[in-house]
Amino acid sequence: MGLKIYNSLSRQLEDFSPLTEGHVSMYSCGPTVYDYIHIGNARTALVTDIIRRYLTYKGYVVKLVQNLTDIDDKIIDRAQTLGTSPSQLARTNGEAYFEDTQRLGIQLADVHPKATEHIPEMIKLIQTLIDKDAAYVVDGSVYYRVNSFSEYGKLSRRKPEDLLAGARVEVDERKEDPRDFDMWKAAKPGEPYWDSPWGCGRPGWHIECSCMAMKHLGETIDIHAGGEDLLFPHHENEIAQSELATGKPFARYWVHVAFLKINGTRMGKSEKNFIFLRDALDKYPSEVIRHFLISAHYRHPLDYNPESLQTSESALRRLNNCLETLKKYDIEEYNSASQDISQADTALLSAIETMQSQFTDAMDTDFNTAQAIGGIFSLVGQVNKSFGTSSGISHQTYSRAYKVLSETCQVLGIYTMNEQDVAGTAEILNPLLELLLEIRQNARNQKDWDTSDKIRDQLKQLNIEIQDTHEGSTWKFRS
Numbered sequence: 001m002g003l004k005i006y007n008s009l010s011r012q013l014e015d016f017s018p019l020t021e022g023h024v025s026m027y028s029c030g031p032t033v034y035d036y037i038h039i040g041n042a043r044t045a046l047v048t049d050i051i052r053r054y055l056t057y058k059g060y061v062v063k064l065v066q067n068l069t070d071i072d073d074k075i076i077d078r079a080q081t082l083g084t085s086p087s088q089l090a091r092t093n094g095e096a097y098f099e100d101t102q103r104l105g106i107q108l109a110d111v112h113p114k115a116t117e118h119i120p121e122m123i124k125l126i127q128t129l130i131d132k133d134a135a136y137v138v139d140g141s142v143y144y145r146v147n148s149f150s151e152y153g154k155l156s157r158r159k160p161e162d163l164l165a166g167a168r169v170e171v172d173e174r175k176e177d178p179r180d181f182d183m184w185k186a187a188k189p190g191e192p193y194w195d196s197p198w199g200c201g202r203p204g205w206h207i208e209c210s211c212m213a214m215k216h217l218g219e220t221i222d223i224h225a226g227g228e229d230l231l232f233p234h235h236e237n238e239i240a241q242s243e244l245a246t247g248k249p250f251a252r253y254w255v256h257v258a259f260l261k262i263n264g265t266r267m268g269k270s271e272k273n274f275i276f277l278r279d280a281l282d283k284y285p286s287e288v289i290r291h292f293l294i295s296a297h298y299r300h301p302l303d304y305n306p307e308s309l310q311t312s313e314s315a316l317r318r319l320n321n322c323l324e325t326l327k328k329y330d331i332e333e334y335n336s337a338s339q340d341i342s343q344a345d346t347a348l349l350s351a352i353e354t355m356q357s358q359f360t361d362a363m364d365t366d367f368n369t370a371q372a373i374g375g376i377f378s379l380v381g382q383v384n385k386s387f388g389t390s391s392g393i394s395h396q397t398y399s400r401a402y403k404v405l406s407e408t409c410q411v412l413g414i415y416t417m418n419e420q421d422v423a424g425t426a427e428i429l430n431p432l433l434e435l436l437l438e439i440r441q442n443a444r445n446q447k448d449w450d451t452s453d454k455i456r457d458q459l460k461q462l463n464i465e466i467q468d469t470h471e472g473s474t475w476k477f478r479s
């Protein structure tokens with residue numbers, strides 16, 4: 001079975017075959033850098049990273065482009081609030097984005113184009129659309145004429161009447177049709193601007209992605225990825241602009257990543273219920289967050305809560321224990337012909353083969369990381385059980401297990417955790433909790449119940465339970 005990708009355009013699982021054999025061009029919508037990214041944004045970036053790693057693992061040469069939107073209303077507004085310049089704010093948050101995503105083990109894309117560095121190309125693309133009568137100029141702004149593209153709505157499957165009624169369509173007297181959207185915004189006083197044939201202004205968000213994707217990857221790209229919230233209008237508009245300009249399909253496979261939820265609702269800045277990725281990374285090792293974020297298939301919702309993070313943390317501990325122990329065996333290429341094979345070897349070797357094909361089948365089925373992880377951990381359980389027993393498993397078989405497990409875990413990026421991270425957590429956590437218990441005991445001795453209860457209740461919120469016994473207090477993680 002080859003790779004199949006769920007294409008949002010056809011709403012079907014399709015066989016994947018890139019335009020140029022052996023090569024994959026991929027574009028992923030990057031952040032608008034007006035603030036740090038939250039862990040929901042990180043899910044999209046991580047899925048992109050894993051798709052790229054898996055395609056590379058399968059032998060494709062992948063070129064990944066991910067943009068930075070460094071000029072936008074949100075950036076201008078926030079810079080004004082903070083009393084800084086939009087360019088300074090975008091620079092600082094752009095750097096923070098790379099810092100945070102690299103901490104999460106996300107590899108850099110091949111190109112990270114910035115919108116402000118592609119203004120001449122955007123102007124050229126807008127001019128092409130004007131020349132084709134697909135755009136019009138009003139008071140220094142340029143609008144895309146949605147009516148000129150008969151396939152408009154093919155990605156979102158929205159009918160013209162739905163589009164007209166859509167709440168996101170702003171009322172703007174200057175538009176010929178409420179569905180039209182701006183590709184060039186005339187400058188307002190105090191805002192950054194660039195010169196253009198239509199006067200001073202700045203590009204709209206949708207034209208940025210069309211332009212940067214085509215400049216760095218060509219007129220037709222293989223995979224276009226982004227969060228599901230970008231499907232409409234952003235991606236619909238990218239298609240309209242690009243396909244009308246070139247007359248060619250813009251992206252062949254559209255991949256949309258589902259929202260991360262928190263307490264059952266979408267995690268988002270506008271909902272004000274988000275956790276910055278950097279704050280999460282201060283609390284948990286990055287592989288734990290990666291494991292959590294890919295513990296569900298990317299098209300399924302996933303809920304962020306401390307229990308899930310703890311489940312990931314203990315899973316990673318089991319994985320680490322397994323791989324670190326396996327590593328101690330001689331790492332030699334397994335050669336079945338040269339060895340006497342015990343029954344236990346045969347059983348484990350067959351489990352390894354099963355896991356390897358499960359991994360490929362799962363990842364080939366629209367990058368189903370949840371199933372892929374399931375297979376990995378079932379093998380990890382088997383291997384861990386065999387340690388310390390006279391199982392009769394040879395070093396060569398263990399070497400084979402190490403090779404297959406570490407390779408697959410590296411595709412998912414969940415095995416780079418150094419032992420220090422794991423040990424470090426326990427090393428710091430134990431004495432810290434002993435100290436807290438001692439402070440609490442002193443408070444209790446002095447009948448300071450407020451302090452004593454506060455420590456107990458706050459630890460409870462962190463899922464740590466204190467048990468008071470005759471011999472003193474102990475703590476444990478709540479299950």
Ligand SMILES: [Zn+2]
Nearest residue numbers: 029030209234
């Ligand atoms: Zn985009």
